[in-house]
Amino acid sequence: MTELAATDPLPKPKRDLAPILLPIALALAMIPLIGSPSTWLTLTAASLAMGMMIFIMASGLTLVFGLMDVLNFGHGAFIAVGAYVATLVLAPFAASIQADSLWINLAVLAPAALLSMAVSGALGLVVERVLILPVYGQHLKQILMTTGGLIVAEQTLYALWGPQIIPMPLPTSLRGSFILGDVAIAKYRVLATLIGLAVFIAIQLVLNRTKLGLLIRAGVENREMVEALGYRIRRLFLGVFMTGSALAGLGGVMWALYREQVHASMSDELTVLIFVVVIIGGLGSIGGCFIGAILVAMVANYGGFLVPKLALVSNILLMVAILMWRPRGLYAVTSR
């Protein structure tokens, strides 16, 4: 071993690049299979956008597990609540949504998204206090409690809004696509990709560059130690849970706009999707969750184009393949 001088920076752990290269390799491998480069580019752009939206929804789940060791099976409920709240705001402003100006459109969309985040974040506060607080440290009961919470939330949405599908049209200026040569890229997908990237970078910066992030990461490693140093880890937990819920709400709005409809059962289908992503990424890992989301979206898009029948179970096949390779997910963060 070489001696380190006091001024030398601490040796950093080697970066594990294989998972990052995986989606890139997958995308490149698809070029000859798909044949037409323009189709490939369209599919790749679609995968990126879809992956970013899934990432936003799943990041909260993996964050909550990583820090608090809480398995939240009710995460899907926050997604659905976020989407429904956005319809409440957008309905009276239908005219502004139809307006052919990006700024007017965004002036309605942005407050709607923010309100959704606020409501689902506040719901997160209630859920943490009522459902999670009594069952910290008990996985079995956490699963049972949050599953119960998911049922109640979904049924309340049915009772309030009825069982019908609510349309949620895209604003006029976000419809259609940019044409680059012979490639068409939908405008909304560009916006979704940008928002997703922004969320990813923001989470990474907060976790790695701020004192708050330092405390959160320390809390993941050793909760008692952080408490002994005088920090209220319970407050920190609550904050992380609310952030996760708010992100789910944002993801719900984006997904609803992507599908242009809202339905109470969307929480069910998305729950499975985000679980697959979180498992692939490695429970508790933000980076793994990001790569997992993109992989899932890629498999869905490429698979849907090449072998439509297979696309239905492609998620599961992907998950099986990844877990064969790395049994704890792409990046194993926690030792739990």
Next chain:
Amino acid sequence: MMILSGDPPRSRVLTVLLVVIILALALTPFLFPGAKALNVAAKICVFAALVASYDLLLGYTGSVSFAHTMFYGIGSYAIAIALYGMGPNWAAVATGIVVGLPLAALLALAIGLFSLRVAAIFFAMITLAVASAFQVLASQLSWLTGGEDGRSFQLPELLRPGTVLISKSLFGFEINGRILTFYLVFAISALMILALLRVVNSPFGRVLQAIRENRFRAEALGFRTVFHLTYANCLAALVAAGAGILNALWLRYAGPDTSLSFSIMLDILLMVVIGGMGTIYGAIIGATIFILAQNYLQALMGVASKAASEAGLPLLPGLLHPDRWLLWLGLLFIASVYFFPTGVVGRLRSGGGDKGAPH
């Protein structure tokens, strides 16, 4: 005591309750005439066996699986497809059983080997994902499964309602093929529950409990925990598929809503929690309470909803609508996890008081 595998109910109230339930179920065709009562009784029998098999996983090994309805569905669909394709004869029934049970066990083996090895915490999530994929598959392969409509079929001659075995003039009651089917369901369910009771009270069952309490320690004692967990998983899947077969035979139909839907999975979870995890008897109690409530409270909710809407109350009619039954179920679910973690059986066994839960 032999028949109960040396594990008596250990509570006087519980014993009385069980005897009443079993007698009522056994005598339903004579005590409560009418199709609805018989349907409810058959459903209680099927679900008691299904819930008991789930308890083997949840209560005895402590692993949460969301794929239990998948095995239930495999049993249902196997018998339905066989009877639909081969016609109403006993060879088809045999084919359904011979294909369905091993298929369920094999799938359970695959899931067990794959996900129990990975990490205990992944198990719940992975089973949920696999079950949802299976559900999609069942609704997409419509040439085989009938898609969303499911498969209706005819029963063999002997089990049809039209077949009169003992006429009314002879006995005071008419014994027909329908009642024979009911007793078939009752007897096989009872046998499966007794078999599960045998399993959990065997040395194997003790190892499962040891794994539940402290997996690391069980491993250190030399037990191959993955082998035990996978074995338990396969046994539970076999019984679940058996319950699925009975359910399909009783309904003369198998479809996504009756055998695969996520709401059935939640029903099972709730029945285990209400009855008491880690007690096979809890399955009988839980299934009885739940199915009686489901069948008779929903009507009550309809009346209450109507009354609330006539009184002009806001929101209440919507919340009390019979379709919102699941909402109250969810609240009940949370409340029972919170307030009665040991369920009815745990409560009765500890003497009704709060004398500390067994786990």
